[in-house]
Amino acid sequence: MKKLLIVLAGPTCVGKTDVSISIAGHFGCEIISADSRQFYREMKTGTAVPSEGQLAEIKHHFIRFISINQYYSASLFEHDVLKILPGLFRKKNLALMTGGSGLYMNAVCSGIDDIPDVDPVIRAKYLKKNKEEGIAGLRIALKMLDPEHYDRVDLKNPKRIIRALEICESTGRPYSSFLTKQKQERDFRILKIGLEMPREELYERINARVDTMIENGLESEAHDLFVSRHLNALNSVGYREFFDYFEGKITRDKAVELIKRNTRRYAKRQMTWWARDREIKWFGADEIAGIISYIEMNL
């Protein structure tokens, strides 16, 4: 029986946590969380981390293990996961990775190109350039430094152009020269499972969960983190809207409404991301038995 990594994907609120606990409980394996916001120890209520009970029942990795002040990325996640996987496979021939961050999960499954880290000073420089000259200025610079990438990137997306520019400058090489986009071979098999749910039902669950988060003190958690609002980790649904409320930009009701809407949109983006992955076998969120037998068939 070869080592197997089960990957459980699905939009936020579809019920991944419950299903993952069931699967892990059934097979006696541990869970790798691939959720870019549940990584942060300062955030809790707004990220829907598994409950204390669930965490006690099944060993989870990568839940609230870094600070919002730390830099982290899909590439670091790939390395961190690959580092602990051998240990998990020694205990059990399978492990379960679940979460909502598609890019991070892809990095683990297929690899992500190694690109040197960038000096924050360089990034700051291009952020400033974007502010002063607009995206047109960024485009001109990119056309000079990396014409190949210029032809391929989304020229309307400043974030993408800035990323390319900062790599060009800090390495002295075109950003595109780092992109091999080659799928990495892993020494374990991967079985991808997706959870789906009718759109309307998912949206109702999202709306209800946001209300629950607020009852559970999301506002005061956001309030405590207000001083750190400029950090990327806090550019997150559920927090950014409350920050706008604290700053008097919107009413509290509006903030709550926006949290719901933005969560819905986030869920849609997740579904779009996974829709193109033909390896995923889709199940309804309540088809636990079907999922377990699907896994057993593929052991």
Added chain:
RNA sequence: GGGGAGAUACCAAAGCGGUCAACUGGGGCAGACUGUAAAUCUGCUGGCGAAUGCCUUCGUAGGUUCGAAUCCUGCUCUCCCCA
């Protein structure tokens, strides 16, 4: 009872004789995406069609006009002011 304002696509709201299937915003839908991705960005949004296009819309019924969401009249409803 008298006077005034208004009824526009899912919602809000422009348009006030032709270039209007109708600005814009919201909501929704679809998509892109190799670095803090719960982020960032794009397209579509009356119906049918791959498309030139065709068909049905601007409260309702008529009228004026070559031509109306835009002008006129009746009706229905909403809002405001005076009694």
